Amino acid sequence: MGKILSGVSMKPFHAPPLAGFPSFTEEQGERILEKGTGPEGEELRPPMHIYHMNHEDAKAIIAYLKSLPRGDRNN
Numbered sequence: 001m002g003k004i005l006s007g008v009s010m011k012p013f014h015a016p017p018l019a020g021f022p023s024f025t026e027e028q029g030e031r032i033l034e035k036g037t038g039p040e041g042e043e044l045r046p047p048m049h050i051y052h053m054n055h056e057d058a059k060a061i062i063a064y065l066k067s068l069p070r071g072d073r074n075n
Helices: 026-035 057-066
Strands: 008-009 013-015
Touching: 026 057
Parallel strands: none
Antiparallel strands: 008 013
8 A cells, every 4th residue: 555545744734544544534534525624614725625526425435445454654
């Protein structure tokens, strides 16, 4: 698995790890992918891409990310 799914920091931006989906609840992930708002309902800002997926697609993406083994950010 590539390092990008294990999270990355590019000051002042931080990308949380996605492999294993450890950083968000499923509901927060659905909000991000369906409504384009952050985990707490905040407006997403660049470099984050704003998505407007349907519910089934969002759930499929989340299921895929949860199926990946969690990566070690120090590798």
